[in-house]
Amino acid sequence: xxxxxxxxxxxxxxxxxxxxxxxxxxxxxxxxxxxxxxxxxxxxxxxxxxxxxxxxxxxxxxxxxxxxxxxxxxxxxxxxxxxxxxxxxxxxxxxxxxxxxxxxxxxxxxxxxxxxxxxxxxxxxxxxxxxxxxxxxxxxxxxxxxxxxxxxxxxxxxxxxxxxxxxxxxxxxxxxxxxxxxxxxxxxxxxxxxxxxxxx
Numbered sequence: 001x002x003x004x005x006x007x008x009x010x011x012x013x014x015x016x017x018x019x020x021x022x023x024x025x026x027x028x029x030x031x032x033x034x035x036x037x038x039x040x041x042x043x044x045x046x047x048x049x050x051x052x053x054x055x056x057x058x059x060x061x062x063x064x065x066x067x068x069x070x071x072x073x074x075x076x077x078x079x080x081x082x083x084x085x086x087x088x089x090x091x092x093x094x095x096x097x098x099x100x101x102x103x104x105x106x107x108x109x110x111x112x113x114x115x116x117x118x119x120x121x122x123x124x125x126x127x128x129x130x131x132x133x134x135x136x137x138x139x140x141x142x143x144x145x146x147x148x149x150x151x152x153x154x155x156x157x158x159x160x161x162x163x164x165x166x167x168x169x170x171x172x173x174x175x176x177x178x179x180x181x182x183x184x185x186x187x188x189x190x191x192x193x194x195x196x197x198x199x200x
Contacts, residue, residue, distance in 0.1 A: 009125040009128060009129060010125065010178070010182055011126065011185070011186075012182050013186040015129060015130055015133060015194070016194040017133075019194040019196060020133045020137035021137070021196070022196020023134065023196040025196055026196040026197040027085075028085040028086070028088070029196070030196060030197055031076055031083070032080065032085075032089075033197060033199050034199050035073055035076040035087060036090045037093070037127070038073040039069075039073045040093070042070045044120070045065055048120075049062055049066070057167055061160055061164060062160075062164075065157060065160065068153065079146060091198075094198075094200075095123075095188065095189075095200035096200065098188045098192075099119050099122060099123070099181075099184070100119065102181075103115045110168060113168060113169070114173070115177070117161045117164050117165040118161070118174075118177055118181050119181070120161045121158050121161035121162050121181075122181050122182075124155075125154070125158045127200070128155045128158060130199060131147045131148075131150045131151035131154060132151045134147040135147045162178070165178075
């Protein structure tokens with residue numbers, strides 16, 4: 001991952017370079033985890049629409065992303081079959097759970113919405129970074145191209161969540177809270193061992 005790309009995403013800590021090698025060795029597991037990440041994203045965004053159905057722009061922006069994420073689940077499922085693999089069991093996402101543990105407690109509905117949108121932005125940014133590593137680091141050219149489309153998509157989603165946050169919350173507050181999440185995410189990753197069977 002280049003420093004320039006990390007700066008665009010704002011990430012403070014690059015992924016351990018060993019992760020790509022581990023992922024390539026554990027391709028069946030990483031594809032399974034990727035599939036469930038896409039599925040959970042679609043479900044989470046549906047939940048956000050249900051919870052904030054009065055926010056027209058949020059509903060309009062997230063509705064097509066729900067469709068896209070479910071399409072991604074199907075793409076990964078198809079790749080699993082192409083490889084002769086099986087979709088394994090879903091596992092707990094320790095990374096996302098660690099992020100959620102730092103969510104704002106109390107406050108008004110905008111505080112809760114802001115943290116949800118910024119956590120989604122963070123997950124999309126980190127996913128984008130890791131898809132780029134897979135695009136650059138995997139040996140099989142077809143898999144490089146496979147992951148490139150996900151990298152582009154996640155970059156767009158990251159931007160959408162940041163923009164939605166600024167739609168409903170004061171820009172200064174969004175920027176301040178985003179810096180908090182960047183620092184928090186870096187600390188979480190420092191304390192996690194790189195695992196090639198997980199996207200995060």
